[in-house]
Amino acid sequence: MKNRLFFRTPYSLHSTETLDIDRHKRFMSSSSAIRLHYGFEKIDPTIEADLLAMPQEHKLFEKMQEIFDGKVVNTIHGYPSENRSVGHMKCRDPFDNFNQTEVKKAILFAKNCPYKHVVVVGIGGSNLGTEAIYVGLSNYSKKREIFFIANIDPRNTEDVLQHVELKQTLFIFCSKSGGTLEIQSNLELMKELYQKMGIEAKKHFVCVTTPKSPMDDSKTFSDIFYMEESVGGRYSVTSMIGVLPLALVYGEEVVTDFLKGAHATDQTLLEKDPKKNPALMDALLAYWNTAVLGAEGTLIAPYAYDLRRLTAHFQQLFMESNGKSVTKEGEFTLKRTQNIVFGGVLTNDQHSYYQAVHQGTFHLDMTVVGFCKSHSKVNIENDQTTLHQKLNANLLAQSIALATGLKTDNPNTTFIGNRSSRILMMESLNAFNLGALLAHFEGRTIFFGFLLGINSFDQEGVQLGKRLAKDVIEKMKSPKKDPLVEHIFNW
Amino acid sequence: MKNRLFFRTPYSLHSTETLDIDRHKRFMSSSSAIRLHYGFEKIDPTIEADLLAMPQEHKLFEKMQEIFDGKVVNTIHGYPSENRSVGHMKCRDPFDNFNQTEVKKAILFAKNCPYKHVVVVGIGGSNLGTEAIYVGLSNYSKKREIFFIANIDPRNTEDVLQHVELKQTLFIFCSKSGGTLEIQSNLELMKELYQKMGIEAKKHFVCVTTPKSPMDDSKTFSDIFYMEESVGGRYSVTSMIGVLPLALVYGEEVVTDFLKGAHATDQTLLEKDPKKNPALMDALLAYWNTAVLGAEGTLIAPYAYDLRRLTAHFQQLFMESNGKSVTKEGEFTLKRTQNIVFGGVLTNDQHSYYQAVHQGTFHLDMTVVGFCKSHSKVNIENDQTTLHQKLNANLLAQSIALATGLKTDNPNTTFIGNRSSRILMMESLNAFNLGALLAHFEGRTIFFGFLLGINSFDQEGVQLGKRLAKDVIEKMKSPKKDPLVEHIFNW
Numbered sequence: 001m002k003n004r005l006f007f008r009t010p011y012s013l014h015s016t017e018t019l020d021i022d023r024h025k026r027f028m029s030s031s032s033a034i035r036l037h038y039g040f041e042k043i044d045p046t047i048e049a050d051l052l053a054m055p056q057e058h059k060l061f062e063k064m065q066e067i068f069d070g071k072v073v074n075t076i077h078g079y080p081s082e083n084r085s086v087g088h089m090k091c092r093d094p095f096d097n098f099n100q101t102e103v104k105k106a107i108l109f110a111k112n113c114p115y116k117h118v119v120v121v122g123i124g125g126s127n128l129g130t131e132a133i134y135v136g137l138s139n140y141s142k143k144r145e146i147f148f149i150a151n152i153d154p155r156n157t158e159d160v161l162q163h164v165e166l167k168q169t170l171f172i173f174c175s176k177s178g179g180t181l182e183i184q185s186n187l188e189l190m191k192e193l194y195q196k197m198g199i200e201a202k203k204h205f206v207c208v209t210t211p212k213s214p215m216d217d218s219k220t221f222s223d224i225f226y227m228e229e230s231v232g233g234r235y236s237v238t239s240m241i242g243v244l245p246l247a248l249v250y251g252e253e254v255v256t257d258f259l260k261g262a263h264a265t266d267q268t269l270l271e272k273d274p275k276k277n278p279a280l281m282d283a284l285l286a287y288w289n290t291a292v293l294g295a296e297g298t299l300i301a302p303y304a305y306d307l308r309r310l311t312a313h314f315q316q317l318f319m320e321s322n323g324k325s326v327t328k329e330g331e332f333t334l335k336r337t338q339n340i341v342f343g344g345v346l347t348n349d350q351h352s353y354y355q356a357v358h359q360g361t362f363h364l365d366m367t368v369v370g371f372c373k374s375h376s377k378v379n380i381e382n383d384q385t386t387l388h389q390k391l392n393a394n395l396l397a398q399s400i401a402l403a404t405g406l407k408t409d410n411p412n413t414t415f416i417g418n419r420s421s422r423i424l425m426m427e428s429l430n431a432f433n434l435g436a437l438l439a440h441f442e443g444r445t446i447f448f449g450f451l452l453g454i455n456s457f458d459q460e461g462v463q464l465g466k467r468l469a470k471d472v473i474e475k476m477k478s479p480k481k482d483p484l485v486e487h488i489f490n491w
Numbered sequence: 492m493k494n495r496l497f498f499r500t501p502y503s504l505h506s507t508e509t510l511d512i513d514r515h516k517r518f519m520s521s522s523s524a525i526r527l528h529y530g531f532e533k534i535d536p537t538i539e540a541d542l543l544a545m546p547q548e549h550k551l552f553e554k555m556q557e558i559f560d561g562k563v564v565n566t567i568h569g570y571p572s573e574n575r576s577v578g579h580m581k582c583r584d585p586f587d588n589f590n591q592t593e594v595k596k597a598i599l600f601a602k603n604c605p606y607k608h609v610v611v612v613g614i615g616g617s618n619l620g621t622e623a624i625y626v627g628l629s630n631y632s633k634k635r636e637i638f639f640i641a642n643i644d645p646r647n648t649e650d651v652l653q654h655v656e657l658k659q660t661l662f663i664f665c666s667k668s669g670g671t672l673e674i675q676s677n678l679e680l681m682k683e684l685y686q687k688m689g690i691e692a693k694k695h696f697v698c699v700t701t702p703k704s705p706m707d708d709s710k711t712f713s714d715i716f717y718m719e720e721s722v723g724g725r726y727s728v729t730s731m732i733g734v735l736p737l738a739l740v741y742g743e744e745v746v747t748d749f750l751k752g753a754h755a756t757d758q759t760l761l762e763k764d765p766k767k768n769p770a771l772m773d774a775l776l777a778y779w780n781t782a783v784l785g786a787e788g789t790l791i792a793p794y795a796y797d798l799r800r801l802t803a804h805f806q807q808l809f810m811e812s813n814g815k816s817v818t819k820e821g822e823f824t825l826k827r828t829q830n831i832v833f834g835g836v837l838t839n840d841q842h843s844y845y846q847a848v849h850q851g852t853f854h855l856d857m858t859v860v861g862f863c864k865s866h867s868k869v870n871i872e873n874d875q876t877t878l879h880q881k882l883n884a885n886l887l888a889q890s891i892a893l894a895t896g897l898k899t900d901n902p903n904t905t906f907i908g909n910r911s912s913r914i915l916m917m918e919s920l921n922a923f924n925l926g927a928l929l930a931h932f933e934g935r936t937i938f939f940g941f942l943l944g945i946n947s948f949d950q951e952g953v954q955l956g957k958r959l960a961k962d963v964i965e966k967m968k969s970p971k972k973d974p975l976v977e978h979i980f981n982w
Contacts, residue, residue: 339787351614353810361816427982455903
C-alpha cells in the first residue's frame with residue numbers, strides 16, 4: 001500500500017532513547033561528501049521502513065533516470081507547458097561537450113580579463129545562486145570583487161556605481177531569454193554612461209544567454225557565453241550564469257573543484273539505497289514533515305558565516321520549484337506542497353527568531369548544515385575549545401533542546417520539545433563541498449517534487465504579476481489618470 | 492461579544508468591487524507619515540467594524556498607556572519573570588533626560604572620532620536593527636563604513652579584519668547584560684591583536700551597555716554609552732545600540748531626524764481612532780489574518796533596494812516578541828501566535844519565491860511597503876515612465892494579481908486569487924520616515940501582542956539552547972569522549 005505513512009504515529013522525541021547513540025548511528029544517510037543525521041526526526045524503524053520503500057513505490061529512480069537521459073520531463077499532462085528536458089546536471093558533466101566548451105572559454109576569458117571589478121546584472125535565478133556561492137567561497141582569495149544589480153529600483157544601480165570605476169569594470173548581463181525588462185533597462189543606462197565618457201561600451205560588456213536569443217548579439221557584447229534552454233534559472237548556478245563570474249573571482253582551480261563537487265553529488269542520485277543517497281533521504285524526510293505532519297515552514301540553518309546568502313537561494317530553489325497547486329497530471333493537489341522556506345545564518349539566528357522555533361505555535365521541516373573542521377586562521381582556542389567547536393556545540397545543542405524540551409514549574413520557561421530537525425554535516429567548507437552541497441539541495445528539490453507529483457521545472461506563478469505590471473505602467477503613462485493608481489501613489 | 496470576528500465570512504477578493512476606488516478610499520488608515528491601504532484585505536464594512544471595536548474591547552489603549560507611564564508590564568501573572576517596564580519609546584522622547592544625555596554624548600563623540608572604520612560587535616538585537624537602518628539610509632553620504640561581527644564563527648571576524656585597518660578602527664562592543672559570550676570572545680581576540688601591534692587597545696574600544704553591568708568598566712573602554720535595562724534588544728535600535736554607530740556614519744542631522752520620525756509614530760499610538768493609528772490598524776489586520784484566518788506566514792515586502800536588511804530585523808522583532816505559546820496569564824494559548832516571518836527586497840523576490848506566493852498552498856499575512864517618490868539620481872525615464880514608477884507598478888500589480896487571480900483553460904496557468912495583502916505607503920525614504928517606519932512596526936508588534944494576550948518583551952525561548960551549548964562544550968573538553976558528539980562532529 002502506498003502512503004502508509006499517513007497511518008503512522010510519529011515517534012515522540014520525548015522518548016528516553018532520543019539521545020541514544022545507537023539510534024543516531026542507525027538513522028543516517030551518507031555519501032563520500034555528505035552525512036545526513038536524522039536521529040532527531042520523529043521517526044522509528046517502522047516509519048523509516050515506509051520511507052525507504054517509497055522510492056520504488058513512487059518510481060523515483062525511473063523519473064530521475066529520465067532527467068539524466070535528457071527526456072522531456074518539464075511538462076503538464078494534457079496541457080501546453082514548457083515542454084523541455086532538464087539540463088542543469090549536464091553543466092557539470094565532464095563528458096558534456098556543449099558545457100565543457102563554455103567552461104574552458106570562461107576560464108580563459110577570466111585569465112585574460114583586464115578589469116578590476118565585475119558587475120553581474122541579473123535577477124532571480126541569475127542572481128541568488130551566484131551570490132550565494134560567491135559569498136560562500138570567501139575563504140579563498142579573490143582576484144576581483146563582484147557587485148550585483150538585481151532590482152529595478154534605481155537605488156541598486158546607483159549604489160553599485162558608487163563602488164566601481166567604470167573604466168575598470170566588466171559588466172556581465174545575464175538573461176536566459178535575452179528579453180528580461182530589468183536587464184534591458186540597465187543595459188541602456190550603462191551604454192549611455194560609457195558613451196558620455198567617450199568609451200566604447202562593448203569592450204566592457206559580455207553576456208550569458210541562450211544561443212539565438214535577442215541578446216546573442218555580437219554588436220553589443222564583446223563576448224557571449226551560452227547556457228542551454230533546458231537549464232532553469234534557479235538551477236543555473238553551474239551554468240555560465242555562475243561559472244563565468246566565479247571564474248573571474250576565484251580562478252580555474254576553485255571553479256573546477258566546485259563543478260566536480262556538484263557532479264559528485266549527481267552521481268549519488270541514482271543510488272538505490274536511500275541510506276547512501278542523502279539527497280533522496282532528505283527529500284523523503286521533507287515529505288514526511290511537510291505532506292504528512294503538516295509543517296508550515298522549512299528552515300535551513302547553516303552554521304557557517306560564509307553561507308549567509310545560501311538560504312535566499314534555496315528559498316527560490318524550493319519555493320519556485322515546488323510551491324505549486326497543480327500536479328503533473330493537471331489536477332489541483334490535495335496535499336500541502338512546498339511551504340515557506342526561511343533561514344539566515346547561525347549562530348546569529350539563535351539570538352533572533354529562534355524564540356519562536358523553540359516556543360512558538362508552528363512546526364518546521366528543519367535542516368541544519370554544519371562542518372566538522374574550520375579553515376579559519378582566527379579559530380582561536382580559549383578555555384580548551386576553539387571558536388569553531390563552540391559554533392558546533394551550539395548546532396548540536398539546538399537539536400537536543402528542540403527534541404527533548406524542558407519541563408519547569410513555570411509555563412513561560414517550559415519548552416514543550418518534541419520538535420524535529422536533521423543535521424547535514426560535511427568535512428569542511430571548500431569549493432568541492434560547496435558544489436556537492438548545492439547539488440544535494442537541487443537533488444532534494446527534484447525528488448521532493450516527484451513525491452508531491454509536481455513539475456518542479458516551470459514557474460507560471462510569476463507570469464500574472466509581470467503582465468499586470470505592464471498594465472499598471474500603461475495606466476501611469478496615460479493622460480487619463482487612473483483613480484486607484486493616483487490614490488495609492490500620489491502623496 | 493468579544494471575538495465576533497471568528498463568526499464572520501471573509502470578504503472574497505473575487506468580488507467585482509475589489510478594485511473599486513470607493514472601497515480603497517474607505518479602507519485606509521493614515522498618520523502624517525504613513526498610509527496603510529487595506530482594500531486588498533478580505534474585509535467588508537462589517538468585519539472592519541468588528542476590528543475597529545477591538546481596541547476598546549481588549550483595552551488596548553489602557554495597556555499602551557501603561558507602557559508610556561513606565562508601569563511594569565514585562566510580566567507573566569503568577570510566575571517569576573523579567574518584571575520590568577518597557578523603555579524603548581523613551582529613547583526618542585525629547586523630554587527624557589537619561590537618553591537625551593546619551594544622544595548628545597554620542598553625537599559629540601562621533602564628531603571628534605578620529606577613526607575611519609567602525610566595527611560593531613553585537614548579536615541579535617545588537618546587530619539586526621542597526622544593520623537594517625545603516626543600510627536603509629545608504630542614500631545619505633557616509634562619513635565611515637560599518638562592519639558587523641555577530642557570529643561566533645571565526646570566519647565572521649576574519650572577514651571583517653580583512654576589510655579594516657586596525658589602526659584606523661573603532662570597535663563598539665554592544666551587550667545590554669555585559670556578559671554575552673560571543674562579545675567577550677571577540678573582545679579578548681581584539682585585545683590580543685592590538686597588543687601584538689604595540690597599540691593600547693582601550694583607545695580603540697568603546698561599549699554600549701547598562702550602568703553597572705560587567706562591561707561598565709573604564710579600564711577596558713575609553714568611552715561607555717548607556718542604555719536602560721528596560722529596553723529589550725530587539726527594541727533597542729533607537730537606544731545607544733543604534734544611535735552611536737549611526738551617528739558615526741551619518742552625523743547629527745540624520746540621526747536626529749531618524750529619532751524624530753520614531754517619536755512621531757509613538758505619538759500616534761494612543762490615537763483612539765484606528766483609522767488615524769496605522770500601527771494599531773496593522774496589528775488588527777495581522778490578528779485577522781493570523782489568529783482568525785490561520786495564515787502560516789507573515790510576508791514583509793519592501794519595494795526599496797535600501798530596505799533589503801529590514802525584514803531580517805522585523806523577523807526578530809515579530810518572532811522573538813510574539814512567537815510564544817504562553818499568555819501573560821501563564822496559560823498555554825489555544826491561538827496561533829506569531830507565525831513565520833520572511834521577506835527580502837522587491838522586485839528581486841518577485842523573481843524568486845513569489846511563484847509560491849501566487850500559486851502555492853499556504854496563506855499569508857502580507858504587508859507591502861512602498862514609497863511614492865524616489866531620491867535616486869539615476870531614476871531615468873524611458874518609454875514615459877521612470878524606473879521608480881516601474882518599481883511601483885510592480886508593487887500594485889502584485890496585490891491586484893494576488894487578489895483577483897486569473898482563470899484560464901489550463902490549471903497550471905490559472906491563479907486561484909483571493910489572496911490578501913495590504914500596502915503601507917510613505918512619501919519617500921528618508922531618515923525621518925525610516926524612524927517612523929521602524930516605530931510603526933514596533934507599535935504593531937506590541938498591539939499584536941496585546942491582542943494575542945502575550946508578553947511581547949521577554950525571550951525565554953532562547954535560554955535552553957544557550958544552556959545546552961555549554962553542556963556540549965563541556966563534553967567536547969572532557970577527555971572521556973561523548974559518543975554522540977564524536978558521531979556527529981568527527982570526520
